[in-house]
Structures are given as structure tokens and as C-alpha cells.
Amino acid sequence: MSYEAKFKVWRGDDGDGELTDYTVEVNEGEVVLDIIHRLQATQAPDLAVRWNCKAGKCGSCSAEVNGMPRLLCMTRMSTFEPDETVTVTPVRTFPVIRDLVTDVSYNYQKAREIPSFDPGDAKPGELRMQQVDVERSQEFRKCIECFLCQNVCHVIRDHDENKEEYAGPRFLMRIGELEMHPADQADRRNIAQDDHGLGFCNITKCCTEVCPEHIKITDNALIPMKERVVGRKYDPVVWLGSKLGIVKKGQDTPSA
Amino acid sequence: MTEIERHSYDVVVIGAGGAGLRAAIEARLQGKKTAIISKSLFGKAHTVMAEGGAAAAMGNVNANDNWMVHFRDTMRGGKFMNSWRMAELHAKEAPERIWELELWGALFDRTKEGKISQRNFGGHEYPRLAHVGDRTGLELIRTAQQKIVALQQEDHAEHGDYEANLKVWAETTVTRLLKDADGKICGVFGYVRETGKFVVFEAPAVVLATGGIGKAFKVTSNSWEYTGDGHALALLAGGTLLNMEFVQFHPTGMVWPPSVKGILVTESVRGDRGVLRNSEGDRFMFDYIPEVFKEQYATSPEEGDRWYDDPDNNKRPPELLPRDEVARAINSEVKAGRGSPHGGVFLTVVDRMPGGAAEIVKRLPSMYHQFKELADVDITKEAMEVGPTCHYVMGGVEVDPDTGAALVPGLFAAGEVSGGMHGSNRLGGNSLSDLLVFGRRAGLGASEYVDGLEARPAVPEDVVAAATTEALAPFEREDGENPYAVHAELQQTMNTLVGIIRKEGELEEAIAALGKLRERVANVGVDPVAVGDGGRGYHPGWHLALDLRNMLLVSEAVAKAALERQESRGGHTRDDHPGMSAEWRKINLVCSLAGDPSAPHVELRRQPLTPMRTDLLELFENDELKKYLTAEELPGGPAGEAETGEAEADEAEAAAGSGATAAGAAENEEGDR
Structure with a gap:
């Protein structure tokens, strides 16, 4: 059942590299990451690829296969014809370190700018939350941080200049997760829009499409956040009430 | 430099x-x-x-x-x-x-x-x-x-x-x-x-x-x-x-396809009617019931199959023996040349559930998903190949x-x-x-x-x-x-x-x-x-x-x-x-x-x-300790039976209950899923 497949793999470092052709054995049941590993073991011991669990649970092996953002460990070779050339390139939105490995530090930077969970003065073991209430944020906590949603988002995919002001779907979802966390006391609605660029998102759902965890990022996190931001900023009753001094606005939490 | x-x-x-x-x-x-x-x-x-x-x-x-x-x-x-x-x-x-x-x-x-x-x-x-x-x-x-x-x-x-x-x-x-x-x-x-x-x-x-x-x-x-x-x-x-x-080995890790080699197959597959077969199609676990477990395990596939629905009147199938027994059996089958093509044995739920494929998907959603996405194996139609996998030290x-x-x-x-x-x-x-x-x-x-x-x-x-x-x-x-x-x-x-x-x-x-x-x-x-x-x-x-x-x-x-x-x-x-x-x-x-x-x-x-601190040792009954400790190590020395005072009666009772549970649970112990 094995055959020789044609592969094109991007080799090189930032700004300088090319697609390199390989012919490599493929056996039944293998995924693209297996083939990359075979290349390392037999033809290219220095081929750089980031991976870890090889079970779709850690989100390390993100790349683009024939132009589609994918986890290499979750892309089966059986989805290609034996005579089809499989092209593997690094994710496009982040700078290449070498070969298939990119510098994803942008994401860790953005994570730091979002104010952390704030339980107020809750005491250990005293929190009481209903399952139905925790489930909303639990969906977002399924995120394995593969950053494919960040990679595919057109706001930054071809627009480096937006990276400064835009946290990307993963971290806008993180804001949503904290906003919907039943025990969280902070209010991140203002900064979602002002500091983290929620307004850039025009809900094309590319992020949802590539999510290997099948999280409904747009429908369940980004759109509800947009609604909450509107409620915070533009609700006429709240506006009038606050002008008359009968509605007290909550404290906005600044970015961290 | x-x-x-x-x-x-x-x-x-x-x-x-x-x-x-x-x-x-x-x-x-x-x-x-x-x-x-x-x-x-x-x-x-x-x-x-x-x-x-x-x-x-x-x-x-x-x-x-x-x-x-x-x-x-x-x-x-x-x-x-x-x-x-x-x-x-x-x-x-x-x-x-x-x-x-x-x-x-x-x-x-x-x-x-x-x-x-x-x-x-x-x-x-x-x-x-x-x-x-x-x-x-x-x-x-x-x-x-x-x-x-x-x-x-x-x-x-x-x-x-x-x-x-x-x-x-x-x-x-x-x-x-x-x-x-x-x-x-x-x-x-x-x-x-x-x-x-x-x-x-x-x-x-x-x-x-x-x-x-x-x-x-x-x-x-x-x-x-x-x-x-x-x-x-x-x-x-x-x-x-x-x-x-x-070193902890789990008896059922995947051996094939290579993309998922070693990944665990949860024990509940066997708990949910999954059976192990060798290359000749035999449900071989019946040949591997050790003497000490003979009383607790079914001797025929028919009896074993009845257990899932009527556990009170039937004995459990030997697929549910303790992990080391199952792993040993798989090992023996492979060494005897009756293994699967990739050096394991077959674990299957195909045609095992009354509700057919739909029930398999319902009862084993994560396994179904794992095999489908990672391996392109549909466990409602195909057997899985499994063998022991190194899991924890x-x-x-x-x-x-x-x-x-x-x-x-x-x-x-x-x-x-x-x-x-x-x-x-x-x-x-x-x-x-x-x-x-x-x-x-x-x-x-x-x-x-x-x-x-x-x-x-x-x-x-x-x-x-x-x-x-x-x-x-x-x-x-x-x-x-x-x-x-x-x-x-x-x-x-x-x-x-x-x-x-x-x-x-x-x-x-x-x-x-x-x-x-x-x-x-x-x-x-x-x-x-x-x-x-x-x-x-x-x-x-x-x-x-x-x-x-x-x-x-x-x-x-x-x-x-x-x-x-x-x-x-x-x-x-x-x-x-x-x-x-x-x-x-x-x-x-x-x-x-x-x-x-x-x-x-x-x-x-x-x-x-x-040696264990006395107050911790006293959390166990002497009968249980005897299974593990030498006579000299038992509380009260080799001859003495531990005295159970009034105050400890409740504790002892709880321990007795837990002993029974643990015996049952031992078949399932160290389960990670």
C-alpha cells in the first residue's frame, strides 16, 4: 500500500528560501507530519518542524498544506491523490525562523495585554457556578493555541501594520471567555474595541473554518462581544441614565 | 570561540x-x-x-x-x-x-x-x-x-x-x-x-x-x-x-496506523462490549484467565456477552481482567504468531452493540472522533489494532x-x-x-x-x-x-x-x-x-x-x-x-x-x-496489610492481631467497604480515561 509521493517543502530562513522537491515514501494511514518526520530521518536531518503531541491536542504543528492552514498531525495523506504534489509551507502571517517553524511571539505578546481573570474576593472552594453558565466559556477554553485562526485572519494575514492594534480572533475570544466567565469581576468591553481591535473583525468566519477544535469563534465569541461592546458604548438608556446620575457605569478595566 | x-x-x-x-x-x-x-x-x-x-x-x-x-x-x-x-x-x-x-x-x-x-x-x-x-x-x-x-x-x-x-x-x-x-x-x-x-x-x-x-x-x-x-x-x-x-504500560495503545502508534485506546471500549481477537479470529482472552480469577470471569463468550446487560447473574468477560493480565495475553498471542499485521491484536466493537453503528458513535464519541480524524479508521466498520504502550514512569x-x-x-x-x-x-x-x-x-x-x-x-x-x-x-x-x-x-x-x-x-x-x-x-x-x-x-x-x-x-x-x-x-x-x-x-x-x-x-x-508511620498504618485493616507486609511489619508484631477499638470501628468499616470496591476497581486501575 505504500507509494512514492512528491512533496514540495519550503526550506530556508526569514526572507530567503525556496520550495524544495522531495520524493518520499508514504504508507497507509499516515499523516503529513509522518512524512515530514520521514524526510528528517532519511533525507533532511536538519528540516525544522515544530510538533509535540501528534494527536491534535497541543497545537504545535500548524502549517499550510497546499495553501490551507492545517495541523500537520491532523492532515491525512489519504486526502491526497498518490500522484498529487503536496506542498507544505510555514504559516504566512508570522515571520519564518527556519523551514516550517515560525516566530509566533506576537501571540504571547497579545496574551499579556489582556487583563487576567479577576475573581474579586472569592475564597477557595466557595465559588458556585452552574454547568450551563460555565459552558459558554468552556467552549473557548478548548482552544489549543495552534494560532491557525490568527494565521488565516485577513486583518493581519497580509497587513503587518495592523498587528499593533489587533489582538486577533484567538485573543478577542479570550476577552469573550473572561467576559462570559461567571465569576469574573472585570469589565473588558471598552478595551476590546479601543485597544484590541474588535472593530477590525468583519465576521467573515475564516477563523471558525480553520479551527481544529471546531470552536464557533465568530458566532459564539466575536459577535456576542461586538454586541456587548455596543451595549457598553452606545445603549441610549444607559447613556441617558448616566447623564442623569441614576445609572452608575461600571469601572472599565484597563489593558495590562 | x-x-x-x-x-x-x-x-x-x-x-x-x-x-x-x-x-x-x-x-x-x-x-x-x-x-x-x-x-x-x-x-x-x-x-x-x-x-x-x-x-x-x-x-x-x-x-x-x-x-x-x-x-x-x-x-x-x-x-x-x-x-x-x-x-x-x-x-x-x-x-x-x-x-x-x-x-x-x-x-x-x-x-x-x-x-x-x-x-x-x-x-x-x-x-x-x-x-x-x-x-x-x-x-x-x-x-x-x-x-x-x-x-x-x-x-x-x-x-x-x-x-x-x-x-x-x-x-x-x-x-x-x-x-x-x-x-x-x-x-x-x-x-x-x-x-x-x-x-x-x-x-x-x-x-x-x-x-x-x-x-x-x-x-x-x-x-x-x-x-x-x-x-x-x-x-x-x-x-x-x-x-x-x-514503568506503566497500558495494554491497549494503537499500533496501527503509524500516525497514531502508541496513542491510548480508552478502557471503556472494552467496558462497552469491545472484544479482543487474534489473527485467527479467536476471542483469545478466554484462554488466559488465571487460576485466581477463575471464579469471577466468564468461561464462554455467551456468558460474557450476557454480563453487559445482566451483571448480577453472569460473570464478566475476560477482556476486563486487570491490565497486566490483558497485556500479557496480547504479548503471548503476538509472540505465538497470531498477532495482527502490525504486531498487535484486534480490538473491535463492530456488530457488538444492539444499536449498531449509531450506538457505537454515541457511547464512544471521543474514540470514534479520534480514530476518524487521526487515522481515517471508522470503528463502526473496522477493527482497531492494539498493543501495550509505554505510558508513565x-x-x-x-x-x-x-x-x-x-x-x-x-x-x-x-x-x-x-x-x-x-x-x-x-x-x-x-x-x-x-x-x-x-x-x-x-x-x-x-x-x-x-x-x-x-x-x-x-x-x-x-x-x-x-x-x-x-x-x-x-x-x-x-x-x-x-x-x-x-x-x-x-x-x-x-x-x-x-x-x-x-x-x-x-x-x-x-x-x-x-x-x-x-x-x-x-x-x-x-x-x-x-x-x-x-x-x-x-x-x-x-x-x-x-x-x-x-x-x-x-x-x-x-x-x-x-x-x-x-x-x-x-x-x-x-x-x-x-x-x-x-x-x-x-x-x-x-x-x-x-x-x-x-x-x-x-x-x-x-x-x-x-516503615509507614503508625497512625497511617492504622488506617488499614490487618487482613489487608497481610497481603503486602511481612509478618514482622504488621501492627502488633507477627503474632498479634490488631485490636480495633470502639473509636476506630467506623473507620474500619469504611476500610472494609473500600477494600471490596478496590478489588473491583483494580481491574480498571490506573485508567487515564
């Missing part, structure tokens, strides 16, 4: 899984400038693979649960080889550690009253595992990761620098622990994977939290990071390893139970890399709570150690030079061997000769083979790449060349300890010594390095197990 970066910290934590992150959080909370060194990106550690949950006797689901019950379950699971002090601390402190996670943002599944829900698991008397669906490990990692970010935000607010007091060195590997002239830890030496740049981290205290050793075996559920780094680093620094022979760095301190001054260890807590066999769910309890204790222990030092130990230049030479050596060798080929052979050797079932002859063969591999490991070579310092930028071949040293050392430790211990207990099964021996229970096997420091070998020493 090779350029070397230098950084200075109070505490350096090696490993960024649950134990490492918890240790680092504690050290930072104690005011220590702390570094976390991680081979992977931040938040990717192997802890994410844990599914079942974290065991903690919170009593949310059954109010009868408490630390004493948890302690007893843990000791039984480990066949009384556990460090009882660790098991005690673990059982007592696990609830606090779970509640703490909740205040850091973790969202566990809930009970109707809104408390943290707890699930039943093999070996645990009461529902005890705090969980989030089947992704508890991810929740634990993410929560600890986000707590670290929160602490960094505090530091940013105060010092204008997120990394002022707590920095994560992602994709950085440590190759040596450094010691000063007095033999104290003074730092670590490593390289940044991205650039190949060498870094010296000067620090008086180091916490090892590097996880396990699974990558020394061919078939494992472990990720590439699990190369026994911490075990080897400790040995090389003069530390000791405890009971390395105890109970053995590890010998530490002080309270502080995690190893024998080397300044060295600490927590989590899977440390030994003792789980004895000869770990219960499912006890790993995640172990990480939290002992991660915190090691972080605290390291901080207190630093506070007690009069002066910071200085890093001698010659040890840095030696570490540099060692790390560069694979580039220097002309015509060096391909490290991937050597790794494959090491894994094959360990899998075949030091696997789940062990024999004296095979272990001797393994030790001889490892001796030859030692020479080959010393001769692996790689060529520089186009980027990074000295062509070392993101160079996987070089990384593996350096990791091989560690895998070889732990392999030698496992093989030698396995040859020495002439009994079968928990994660150590000797075909030639099938029984459990109360005399052997009293003996810990301790590994250290001896001989020429440039080519040291593993040496074994027998060390008596510390």
Missing part, C-alpha cells in the same frame, strides 16, 4: 508542564527571580494530553470522601511501595490545589449545587476526579499559563517589564546541571533551540520538572519531549533515581517528600520525574494532582533553600567549557552515525526486551545491547545547517543527538533495576518471578552513576523502605 549568553536567576525550573509551572508560580510568589525553561512553546507541554481528571478528595459528590480514603486508595494502587509521606501530603493537599486553580480562572465541570463535579475512576473508592470533559490536562496547563501571565502583568505594572521576575524560556533545552567546587548546584547549561545559542543560567536552586521517559520505547503514548532529561540530568549531577523498574529522582529536595544540594524535582509518590503503579487521576501538590512544594523548597544560603555559588569556568564541548561534539565527529537510526534501535531494544513482560535472559540481553548502543550514541554526528550560531539554528538532528545520552542513561537504569527486582508488582512484571513478595516490598532500588565521569555507568543499590 563559542559565544555564551549568561543570565542570573534565584530559581530555575526545567520543564513547563503542570509541575514546572506550579513550581515557578510558587517561587515567584515567594519573591524569587524565576526562569522556566521549556523544550516546547509555552503551553504545549505533555500535560495537555491528560484527559480523565485530577484526583482530590473534596467530597463534592460523595461527602464520605476524605484524605484518608484517598491515601488508602493511592497506597493500594502503588502496592504499598509508595513513599507514604508523599501519598499523605498528596491526599491532604490536593483539594486546596484544585480550589486554587479555580481562583486562577479554571472552569471545571459542575455539580447540580454548582460545586466542582467529580467523576469515578479506576481504583478510587468515591467519585474524586475534578474534570473538564475529557480535556482536564489542557485546562490545568492553560490555567497555570494564565496565572503566570497574571504575575507577569503585576511585574509589568511595578517594574515596567513583564519578565522582571518571571521569564519563560520557550524552546530552550538544558543539557547539564552545573555545580560549584563544594558540590552545590550553581546553575544550568543549555541552548536556545531556535538559534542554537548556548546559555548559562546562573542559579543556586534548580527544580526538575521534565516529565517522563516514554521516548526510550518504540511504542509510547508520550510526546517527543519525554526523553528522560530530568532523570539523566539528576544522575549526571550526582543525584539518585528510585525504583526505575516501575513511576520511578524517578529520589526526593525529600516535604520539599522535593534531591540529594544534590540546590536540586529539587516534582511531577513524573520524581519518584516515590506512586509506588509501583499510579492510579489514574493522581498524576494531575501530584503535579500541583509537589510542584508547589518544590517551588517552596527551592525558595527556602535559596533564603538559607549565605552566598550565591559561583559557576566555575571549567564546567561551562566541558558542557560546551559536550554539546558541540556531534558536529566534530567525521562520518558520525545518523542519530535517528540509533534512536530507532534504542527504542526497539527497550520495547522488545524491557517491555511489559520481562525475563532474566532478555534483560541481560538488553543490558548487553545497551552497552553496544552506548558506543554508537557516543559516535552520532550531524552537519551544521545554514542558520544560527555555528549552524545550530533549529536543528532537530542535533537536538536528538544530545537527547540520546539521556535516553540511554534512563534505559540502563530501567533495565538494571528490572533485572534486579525478582518479583512482579505493579508496573514491573517478571515472567520468571510472577508473584509479589513482601520481602521485596521492603527494598527500594536506587540508581546512581559510577565509574569514569566521561563514560559513567548506572550502578544499583538496595535501600530499605522507610
Whole structure:
């Protein structure tokens, strides 16, 4: 059942590299990451690829296969014809370190700018939350941080200049997760829009499409956040009430 | 001249899984400038693979649960080889550690009253595992990761620098622990994977939290990071390893297709009517029911099949025998030539459920999903190929139970890399709570150690030079061997000769083979790449060349300890010594390095197990203790029966009940899913 497949793999470092052709054995049941590993073991011991669990649970092996953002460990070779050339390139939105490995530090930077969970003065073991209430944020906590949603988002995919002001779907979802966390006391609605660029998102759902965890990022996190931001900023009753001094606005939490 | 970066910290934590992150959080909370060194990106550690949950006797689901019950379950699971002090601390402190996670943002599944829900698991008397669906490990990692970010935000607010007091060195590997002239830890030496740049981290205290050793075996559920780094680093620094022979193999890991080799197939497949068959189509488990279990297990497939619907009037099918029995049977079938095409046996649920394919999908959703997505195998139509997979190492760095301190001054260890807590066999769910309890204790222990030092130990230049030479050596060798080929052979050797079932002859063969591999490991070579310092930028071949040293050392430790211990207990099964021996229970096997420091070998020493404290011993009934302890060790001496006073009557009753439960649960113990 094995055959020789044609592969094109991007080799090189930032700004300088090319697609390199390989012919490599493929056996039944293998995924693209297996083939990359075979290349390392037999033809290219220095081929750089980031991976870890090889079970779709850690989100390390993100790349683009024939132009589609994918986890290499979750892309089966059986989805290609034996005579089809499989092209593997690094994710496009982040700078290449070498070969298939990119510098994803942008994401860790953005994570730091979002104010952390704030339980107020809750005491250990005293929190009481209903399952139905925790489930909303639990969906977002399924995120394995593969950053494919960040990679595919057109706001930054071809627009480096937006990276400064835009946290990307993963971290806008993180804001949503904290906003919907039943025990969280902070209010991140203002900064979602002002500091983290929620307004850039025009809900094309590319992020949802590539999510290997099948999280409904747009429908369940980004759109509800947009609604909450509107409620915070533009609700006429709240506006009038606050002008008359009968509605007290909550404290906005600044970015961290 | 090779350029070397230098950084200075109070505490350096090696490993960024649950134990490492918890240790680092504690050290930072104690005011220590702390570094976390991680081979992977931040938040990717192997802890994410844990599914079942974290065991903690919170009593949310059954109010009868408490630390004493948890302690007893843990000791039984480990066949009384556990460090009882660790098991005690673990059982007592696990609830606090779970509640703490909740205040850091973790969202566990809930009970109707809104408390943290707890699930039943093999070996645990009461529902005890705090969980989030089947992704508890991810929740634990993410929560600890986000707590670290929160602490960094505090530091940013105060010092204008997120990394002022707590920095994560992602994709950085440590190759040596450094010691000063007095033999104290003074730092670590490593390289940044991205650039190949060498870094010296000067620090008086180091916490090892590097996880396990699974990558020394061919078939494992472990990720590439699990190369026994911490075990080897400790040995090389003069530390000791405890009971390395105890390695947990799960009987049903996938062996085919290659993309999922080693990944666990949950035990509930067998609980939900799954059957094991050999290449001739025989349901072979009926041939492997040991004498002691004859009464409890069905003798015909018909009776076994009736059990699922009517367990009161039928005996259970032998697919549900204890894990070591199932694994042994699979092993025998494969050796007799009746294995599946890829060296396992068949596990199938096809046509086994009354509701057909739809019911399979409903009852085993994650398995269905896992096979479909990862392997393109539809378990409603095809059989799975399964075989034993290396899963967890109970053995590890010998530490002080309270502080995690190893024998080397300044060295600490927590989590899977440390030994003792789980004895000869770990219960499912006890790993995640172990990480939290002992991660915190090691972080605290390291901080207190630093506070007690009069002066910071200085890093001698010659040890840095030696570490540099060692790390560069694979580039220097002309015509060096391909490290991937050597790794494959090491894994094959360990899998075949030091696997789940062990024999004296095979272990001797393994030790001889490892001796030859030692020479080959010393001769692996790689060529520089186009980027990074000295062509070392993101160079996987070089990384593996350096990791091989560690895998070889732990392999030698496992093989030698396995040859020495002439009994079968928990994660150590000797075909030639099938029984459990109360005399052997009293003996810990301790590994250290001896001989020429440039080519040291593993040496074994027998060390008596510390007798259990009386008040802990009294938590058990004498009848149960008799199964494990020698007559002299029993309370009241060889002749005396323990007196059960009025006050203890309730306790004794509870123990009796739990004994019965544990016997049933033993068939399911150490289940990770």
C-alpha cells in the first residue's frame, strides 16, 4: 500500500528560501507530519518542524498544506491523490525562523495585554457556578493555541501594520471567555474595541473554518462581544441614565 | 570561540508542564527571580494530553470522601511501595490545589449545587476526579499559563517589564546541571533551540520538572519531549533515581496506523462490549484467565456477552481482567504468531452493540472522533489494532517528600520525574494532582533553600567549557552515525526486551545491547545547517543527538533495576518471578552513576523502605496489610492481631467497604480515561 509521493517543502530562513522537491515514501494511514518526520530521518536531518503531541491536542504543528492552514498531525495523506504534489509551507502571517517553524511571539505578546481573570474576593472552594453558565466559556477554553485562526485572519494575514492594534480572533475570544466567565469581576468591553481591535473583525468566519477544535469563534465569541461592546458604548438608556446620575457605569478595566 | 549568553536567576525550573509551572508560580510568589525553561512553546507541554481528571478528595459528590480514603486508595494502587509521606501530603493537599486553580480562572465541570463535579475512576473508592470533559490536562496547563501571565502583568505594572521576575524560556533545552567546587548546584547549561545559542543560567536552586521517559520505547503514548532529561540530568549531577523498574504500560495503545502508534485506546471500549481477537479470529482472552480469577470471569463468550446487560447473574468477560493480565495475553498471542499485521491484536466493537453503528458513535464519541480524524479508521466498520504502550514512569529522582529536595544540594524535582509518590503503579487521576501538590512544594523548597544560603555559588569556568564541548561534539565527529537510526534501535531494544513482560535472559540481553548502543550514541554526528550560531539554528538532528545520552542513561537504569527486582508488582512484571513478595516490598532500588565521569555507568543499590508511620498504618485493616507486609511489619508484631477499638470501628468499616470496591476497581486501575 505504500507509494512514492512528491512533496514540495519550503526550506530556508526569514526572507530567503525556496520550495524544495522531495520524493518520499508514504504508507497507509499516515499523516503529513509522518512524512515530514520521514524526510528528517532519511533525507533532511536538519528540516525544522515544530510538533509535540501528534494527536491534535497541543497545537504545535500548524502549517499550510497546499495553501490551507492545517495541523500537520491532523492532515491525512489519504486526502491526497498518490500522484498529487503536496506542498507544505510555514504559516504566512508570522515571520519564518527556519523551514516550517515560525516566530509566533506576537501571540504571547497579545496574551499579556489582556487583563487576567479577576475573581474579586472569592475564597477557595466557595465559588458556585452552574454547568450551563460555565459552558459558554468552556467552549473557548478548548482552544489549543495552534494560532491557525490568527494565521488565516485577513486583518493581519497580509497587513503587518495592523498587528499593533489587533489582538486577533484567538485573543478577542479570550476577552469573550473572561467576559462570559461567571465569576469574573472585570469589565473588558471598552478595551476590546479601543485597544484590541474588535472593530477590525468583519465576521467573515475564516477563523471558525480553520479551527481544529471546531470552536464557533465568530458566532459564539466575536459577535456576542461586538454586541456587548455596543451595549457598553452606545445603549441610549444607559447613556441617558448616566447623564442623569441614576445609572452608575461600571469601572472599565484597563489593558495590562 | 563559542559565544555564551549568561543570565542570573534565584530559581530555575526545567520543564513547563503542570509541575514546572506550579513550581515557578510558587517561587515567584515567594519573591524569587524565576526562569522556566521549556523544550516546547509555552503551553504545549505533555500535560495537555491528560484527559480523565485530577484526583482530590473534596467530597463534592460523595461527602464520605476524605484524605484518608484517598491515601488508602493511592497506597493500594502503588502496592504499598509508595513513599507514604508523599501519598499523605498528596491526599491532604490536593483539594486546596484544585480550589486554587479555580481562583486562577479554571472552569471545571459542575455539580447540580454548582460545586466542582467529580467523576469515578479506576481504583478510587468515591467519585474524586475534578474534570473538564475529557480535556482536564489542557485546562490545568492553560490555567497555570494564565496565572503566570497574571504575575507577569503585576511585574509589568511595578517594574515596567513583564519578565522582571518571571521569564519563560520557550524552546530552550538544558543539557547539564552545573555545580560549584563544594558540590552545590550553581546553575544550568543549555541552548536556545531556535538559534542554537548556548546559555548559562546562573542559579543556586534548580527544580526538575521534565516529565517522563516514554521516548526510550518504540511504542509510547508520550510526546517527543519525554526523553528522560530530568532523570539523566539528576544522575549526571550526582543525584539518585528510585525504583526505575516501575514503568506503566497500558495494554491497549494503537499500533496501527503509524500516525497514531502508541496513542491510548480508552478502557471503556472494552467496558462497552469491545472484544479482543487474534489473527485467527479467536476471542483469545478466554484462554488466559488465571487460576485466581477463575471464579469471577466468564468461561464462554455467551456468558460474557450476557454480563453487559445482566451483571448480577453472569460473570464478566475476560477482556476486563486487570491490565497486566490483558497485556500479557496480547504479548503471548503476538509472540505465538497470531498477532495482527502490525504486531498487535484486534480490538473491535463492530456488530457488538444492539444499536449498531449509531450506538457505537454515541457511547464512544471521543474514540470514534479520534480514530476518524487521526487515522481515517471508522470503528463502526473496522477493527482497531492494539498493543501495550509505554505510558508513565513511576520511578524517578529520589526526593525529600516535604520539599522535593534531591540529594544534590540546590536540586529539587516534582511531577513524573520524581519518584516515590506512586509506588509501583499510579492510579489514574493522581498524576494531575501530584503535579500541583509537589510542584508547589518544590517551588517552596527551592525558595527556602535559596533564603538559607549565605552566598550565591559561583559557576566555575571549567564546567561551562566541558558542557560546551559536550554539546558541540556531534558536529566534530567525521562520518558520525545518523542519530535517528540509533534512536530507532534504542527504542526497539527497550520495547522488545524491557517491555511489559520481562525475563532474566532478555534483560541481560538488553543490558548487553545497551552497552553496544552506548558506543554508537557516543559516535552520532550531524552537519551544521545554514542558520544560527555555528549552524545550530533549529536543528532537530542535533537536538536528538544530545537527547540520546539521556535516553540511554534512563534505559540502563530501567533495565538494571528490572533485572534486579525478582518479583512482579505493579508496573514491573517478571515472567520468571510472577508473584509479589513482601520481602521485596521492603527494598527500594536506587540508581546512581559510577565509574569514569566521561563514560559513567548506572550502578544499583538496595535501600530499605522507610516503615509507614503508625497512625497511617492504622488506617488499614490487618487482613489487608497481610497481603503486602511481612509478618514482622504488621501492627502488633507477627503474632498479634490488631485490636480495633470502639473509636476506630467506623473507620474500619469504611476500610472494609473500600477494600471490596478496590478489588473491583483494580481491574480498571490506573485508567487515564
